[in-house]
Amino acid sequence: MIHPADSHPGEALQDYVFDELPHGEREAIEQHVAACSECALELDRLRMTTAALRTLPDREIPQRIAFVSDKVFEPSWFHRFWNSGAQLGFASACLLAGAMVVSAWHFAAGKTTEVRTVVQAAPQGQIVAQADINAAVAKAVAQVRDEDMQLIQAAEKKRDAEYRDQMIAISDNFTVLRNRLSMSYTRLASSEMTGAGAGQ
Amino acid sequence: MIFRAVEDADLIARVRKGDVEAYNALVSRWEKRVFNYLLRLTASADDALDLSQDAFLKAYQNIRKLDDPARFGPWLYRIAHNEAYSLFRKRRPETALEDVGAERSPAPGFSMDLSLAVTAALDRLNPEQREAVVLKVYEGFKFEEMAEILGAPVSTVKSRLYTALGLLKAELAPVGTRGKLQ
Numbered sequence: 001m002i003h004p005a006d007s008h009p010g011e012a013l014q015d016y017v018f019d020e021l022p023h024g025e026r027e028a029i030e031q032h033v034a035a036c037s038e039c040a041l042e043l044d045r046l047r048m049t050t051a052a053l054r055t056l057p058d059r060e061i062p063q064r065i066a067f068v069s070d071k072v073f074e075p076s077w078f079h080r081f082w083n084s085g086a087q088l089g090f091a092s093a094c095l096l097a098g099a100m101v102v103s104a105w106h107f108a109a110g111k112t113t114e115v116r117t118v119v120q121a122a123p124q125g126q127i128v129a130q131a132d133i134n135a136a137v138a139k140a141v142a143q144v145r146d147e148d149m150q151l152i153q154a155a156e157k158k159r160d161a162e163y164r165d166q167m168i169a170i171s172d173n174f175t176v177l178r179n180r181l182s183m184s185y186t187r188l189a190s191s192e193m194t195g196a197g198a199g200q
Numbered sequence: 201m202i203f204r205a206v207e208d209a210d211l212i213a214r215v216r217k218g219d220v221e222a223y224n225a226l227v228s229r230w231e232k233r234v235f236n237y238l239l240r241l242t243a244s245a246d247d248a249l250d251l252s253q254d255a256f257l258k259a260y261q262n263i264r265k266l267d268d269p270a271r272f273g274p275w276l277y278r279i280a281h282n283e284a285y286s287l288f289r290k291r292r293p294e295t296a297l298e299d300v301g302a303e304r305s306p307a308p309g310f311s312m313d314l315s316l317a318v319t320a321a322l323d324r325l326n327p328e329q330r331e332a333v334v335l336k337v338y339e340g341f342k343f344e345e346m347a348e349i350l351g352a353p354v355s356t357v358k359s360r361l362y363t364a365l366g367l368l369k370a371e372l373a374p375v376g377t378r379g380k381l382q
Contacts, residue, residue: 014362018336020343048373049365052318053337061235062245065227065256067220145221151207152225181373 008032008039017046041184048181051174057167209269216264223263227256230273233339234280240334241284241327251287255280274345277335281349321371329364336361 009029015021016029033039208229214222234255238248258279266275322330335346346361347354 011358011362014365045369045373045375046365049369050337052314052372053322053333053368055314056318056338058232058236058338059239059245061232061252062249065231065253066224067227067256067260148225152228 008036013039013043014046017043017050037184041181044177044181044184048174048177051170051177054170055174058163208272212263212266212269212272215260223260226272230276231256234276237277237334237339238280238284240322240338241331242287247287251280251283255283258283271345271348274341274348277339277341277349278351281331317372321368324371325364325367329360329367332357332360333364333368 009016009032012021012025012029013033016026021029033043208226211222211226215226231252235248235252238251238255239245242248242251255276259276262279266272322333325333331350332346335341335349341349343354343357346357350357
């Protein structure tokens with residue numbers, strides 16, 4: 001969308017201030033504003049207004065919000081089981097058991113003993129493996145939690161620092177905008193006076 | 201912002217598996233923003249804190265209904281918005297949110313005149329205009345997210361915001377009154 005100097009962008013100027021315009025349209029607004037003193041003044045006023053609004057800082061929450069585990073809101077044992085990653089193991093076990101049943105049905109009765117041996121041996125190995133898996137999972141979960149906490153603390157520190165910088169920048173911008181607005185008004189007033197003098 | 205969304209999504213996945221600590225981590229990220237949003241709507245720290253707690257509890261109870269975990273923010277604000285309006289309807293069914301500016305205090309750190317001028321200008325807006333300004337200027341949401349939070353079309357949201365901005369501009373950056381806001 002092109003905004004020639006004789007056609008003011010209207011609402012798009014506000015969209016521009018709030019960074020809601022696509023890149024191409026932003027450029028068109030910037031070109032128009034560079035050539036149109038009326039829109040340049042309007043843009044300054046919009047920026048000054050938003051800068052003034054942003055001088056009201058966020059307040060700290062008087063009391064942190066925290067939740068404790070409660071049976072009422074805890075998921076059922078089935079949900080926990082199904083969401084814990086156990087479904088993969090469960091599905092594998094079902095497949096394995098199914099394959100064994102099919103094999104047993106197809107082969108001669110003499111081979112049944114061999115199959116049974118395999119089936120009976122599996123739980124012993126699974127118990128040992130399951131204990132190892134549980135220990136490894138617990139260790140991994142603890143490690144992930146530690147990493148999460150460190151990440152969260154670092155992010156919070158960074159956010160606080162950014163907020164402080166932002167407030168300083170807003171304060172500076174506000175002063176600059178106020179000065180620019182004053183200069184614009186002065187220029188406007190002097191050009192009006194010159195025009196009136198020429199008219200007389 | 202994308203990195204943040206991925207992290208929220210990860211925490212939400214853990215909450216859905218029953219991890220309350222993951223939800224506490226999620227709360228600690230959002231509680232200050234939600235509290236300040238509600239504070240600017242209600243002008244009461246007590247109400248804002250109560251409503252924040254209610255909103256986070258409701259979000260926890262309904263977190264499985266959240267379709268897209270990357271949109272947790274707007275979804276949470278929608279819940280907070282509904283909680284606030286529910287409270288106002290209970291208290292004053294016909295004039296909800298109209299007189300909430302009474303308890304607002306000026307902000308520290310900037311000149312008293314400017315803080316008072318901004319506070320007074322915000323109080324002169326109607327509740328819908330004020331909420332649009334809060335969501336855009338203070339919370340930084342995009343128009344589509346604001347529409348989701350407010351349950352209104354984008355065109356309506358923009359209309360509320362720009363009408364409000366016109367009124368605020370007349371108060372805070374008036375034509376021909378140089379250096380008034382010191």
